[in-house]
Amino acid sequence: MVTVNTSKGAMAAIQDLRVVGQSMAKSQAAIATGSKVSTVQGSASSWVLAKHTSSDVSAYNRVRESIDRASATLDTAMAAGAAIMDLLDQMKSKAIAGTQTNNSAAVQAALSADYISLRQQIGLVVANAQFDGSNMLGPSPASASALGDADGNNSITIAGADLSYGTAVMQITSFSHLTAPNNASTALGLVNGTITTLGNQMATWAAGAKRLETHRELTTKIQMALDTSFASLNDADLSTESAKLKAAQMREQLATQAFSVANATTRSALSLFP
Structure with missing residues (x-):
């Protein structure tokens, strides 16, 4: 019609x-x-879920960044600790030689000079063991700290250790020397004690480094899952x-x-x- x-x-x-x-x-x-849903008007539920997932992805990026920074800070401390252990080994050799009562005055003085030079190098290593302004070996040592989750409610913290002269870990004093066999014996005891305490500290740091590595692997897996989820929701x-x-x-x-x-x-x- x-x-x-x-x-x-x-x-x-x-x-x-x-x-x-x-x-x-x-x-x-x-x-x-x-994007499948570029505005909330398209599909409110999908848009909100995609935005929430995107927020989680960003949050875990911050977690990973904090882990990387903590790992780098700890790696710097461990590298410095390893360098100090090498110096301690050399100092031990000098101290053992210095305990010999038949050393001439010239030999004893040379051994003491070498020992003091090595001791001073330890101080330089400690002072320069910094990453991004953080020093885990100096006075009031910094800690290597990373976010434990995306909510910021938990953290992983690996404490530093004061390796200044005359401390619990660095038993060697700033005035130790080998000018006489008895001084060398005292110095040898301090060096041996420091090798033990620093070795224990290095083992603690190594365990912390492994913990950070495991946490990073977990964070990476979570990130990959979130990325896949976000792509499914959004792309x-x-x-x-x-x-x-x-x-x-x-x-x-x-x-x-x-x-x-x-x-x-x-x-x-x-x-x-x-």
């Missing part, structure tokens, strides 16, 4: 154009942003969206033609009434 008051064909075409327009807008937004399939857009464009053309035909029918009806 042809009517001049209401064109059902035109109304159907307009409705189809509206639906097609929404579909095209959605596909165009997905192609432009690379648009561009080939699919492109195909949808082409199909919508074709539907738009057909709907436009249908609208034109409907209008033409109405005009034909009107022409019957000159």
Whole structure:
């Protein structure tokens, strides 16, 4: 039936154009942003979940960064500790030689000078064992600390140790020398004690380094899972969206033609009434 008051064909075409327009807008937004849901209006639940997952990904990035910094700080301390152990081995040799009662005065003085030089090198190693301003070996030693989770509620902390002269770990005093065999015997006892205490400290640090490594591996796995989840929630399939857009464009053309035909029918009806 042809009517001049209401064109059902035109109304159907307009409705189809509206639906097609929404579909095209959605596909165009997905192609432009690379996201399935770029705004909360698209799908509130999906948008909120994607944003929450994205926030978790960012949080675990901060966790990993803190682990990397803590590991670097601890690695610096351990490298310095290993260097000090090498110096202690050399000092032990000098001290043992210095305990000999038949050394000439010149030999004893030379041994003492070498010992003092090695002792001073330890002080330089301690002073320079810094990473990004943190020194785990100096007075009031810093700690290597990393975030334990993405909420910031837990942490992993590996304490430093004061390796200044005359401390619990660095038993050697700043004035120890080998000028006489009895002084050398005293120095040897301090060196042996320091080798033991520093060795224990190095073992503690090594355990801490392993803990940080394990935590980093776990964090990396969590990050990978979150990245995969976020991609599933957020990333648009561009080939699919492109195909949808082409199909919508074709539907738009057909709907436009249908609208034109409907209008033409109405005009034909009107022409019957000159």
